[in-house]
Amino acid sequence: MTIAHIQVIMNSVYSFSHAFKQAPWRMQRQWVSLFLSLTLGFAAVAALYLMVTSQAAILGRQIQDLRDEILVTQYKNADLQTELARLTSQEEVERRAYEMGFRPVQPEEVEYLVVPGYTAPQTALLASAPALRPSAPTLRQEYNQSLLDWLDERLQLPGGLP
């Protein structure tokens, strides 16, 4: 086989390859592939966005429920405190004391004794431990920021997106 024969064969292969690449069905497939890739890409981003926002919505709803629960607990606490005070009110205690056979003491009936180490009752000390005060917001941005909010915030930064 001479060099000329080889050149002819090579030209034929090149022509075939060129004709294959330029075939209409081949071009259509390329466009379809590109379209499908883009569609899949958008779908993936949309699914991710949907998942993040739905999680944020669920957490947001949980926060709202917890807030309501705190309020209800506070109200119950106030009710119980008032109810306790009513049950131990002066009138109620006096009534129960009379029912149990007690009566008010008269000054001449009181006997005073020296009790070593006894300390007279002091005025009420009602202070409790101070409530915890968070030094920063406890709800992180991730829980209430959408993807678009995040993008917007990043774009607003001086350096743009990192």
Next chain:
Amino acid sequence: MRQQYAWRSLILNACLALAAVAIVLQMVRIQASAEAEQFRQQADAFAGEWKTYYPERGQIYDRNGHLLAGNQSVYEVGVDLEAMRDPHSIALAVSVNLGKDYDQVYTNLLNPPEGIAYLVIDNFADPHAVAYLEGLKEELAAQPSALPSLAGLEFHVRLQRSYPEGALASNILGFVNREGRGYFGVEEKYNDLLAGQPVQLWVPSDPNRAVEIPRIPNGTSLILTIDRELQDALEAILDEALSTYGAQHGAIVVLNPKNGEVLGMASTPRMDLNAFWQYGSIYDNASEFNRPVTMPYEPGSVVKILTMAAALDSGLVTPETTYLDTGSIQVGGETIKNWNEEAWGLQNMVGCLQHSLNVCMAWLATQMGPQTFYGYMNLFGLGKPTGIDLAGEAAGRLKLPGDADWYPVDLGTNSFGQGVALTPIQLMTAATAIANSGRMVTPHVLYAQLRDGHQFTVSPQYAGSPIKPETAATLNEMLALSLEAESSQALVPGYRMAGKTGTAQIPTPYGFYDAYQTNASFIGWGPVDDPQFMIYVWLERPSASIWGSETAAPVFSTVAQKTVVLLDIPPDAVRLQLNAP
């Protein structure tokens, strides 16, 4: 064939493209239309709401930690008219469970006022009835049939002031109305502290945009100097005294003369603070709410202790100084007589106090002269508010030389408590100088504040030293001697007390004094060598006797006997023995 499909495809593409362009154009048109702003506002309106978060109102305790004012949840029951499906069932349910009139509710539901989307049926619904209605609503909603239904019936809970002790200390506490504002007493004076700071916040409906509610601290809680048991005893004694002596109204105050802490303060009439809307039917005017603080009156002879204090302190007299009482004295061209219009002869200063001689007091005032006498009265704080931390304190009135309505005779009459309007708390404040070695204290009811888990105690405030400690000691002894010498009904077995009665005629609107009606008063403190309590009794228009010595004095004794038991103050003999080294 292929050409035909190509045309069809082209036409279809063109149609879709046109539709897409039309959609875009429509979007642009809507955005630029005149209604766009309206749409945006509607969208904003439904995007969330401004909510005001009110802190829980601070509580009020007595000095031993008993709750006097707390909070309780109350329910508002209303109907969302758009969600309502069965007005008959709603009207029937609320009429049976909340005691509402069926016809009225049903008519209101069918014909609500124009523009109303939510109709309030009950503002203070019973929590048990509300719980039952909530259960019934859920039960009906779970049934397959559409009717009957309580859809639209809504329940909103909120906190409302509650007073577990009812009417006890109502004159000190005051009350809070439905809008959460305090009226009278501590509730008004410390309203800003108790109410706390409300926070307004935009709350989006979108759970995606859940915002963090800032921590809203509760209102400041207060601990008062009041002793609940003593307060209850004072009110019981006062009510009994009104009945025994036929008095129209009255007041009793007990305070610690060393630091100004008010231990109890009773006044009539009183009201159940949980039914604050009855205020208008109980009181004719605001000054009746807490007489010891808000109602000045002519106190009569109790002022004599201040006149004597001024005379002793200025060096004019000593306890042994004598005065020949002829039964009358001329002051400013007018004749002043004793309470029984008789002459009491030669008296020393203890006798002047013991027999409560007007003439002797007028003589002392004239000898001191207006400048010295009124100078001392000014130092004692007469005619000025004491600064007690209760709302609506009255300043009283002490006419001074130079005032348009002051006459020279006033120097004489003022010396024995006539022509001067004072509140019991003013007289007590002035008298603390005598009981407390010359130092006057500002009366107060606030013992401590509770904020963020910390307790901040209030320090006593001193209001000056109008007299010297020696003068105070001398006068203490004189007042104790005068009580003992006259065998006063104010005496307390086992305890040495100092005090003075007061009987004052009541001025009429016509410019003269009522001859048959008086204000009976008594001020006293003890034990004399170490005063731990000061008591003021005021009975208005007693009918059993017009004299303070026969009405207010025995009430003082009763109060003192109760006070020494409740405050654990042993009799003098025991105390001195216990204190002996």
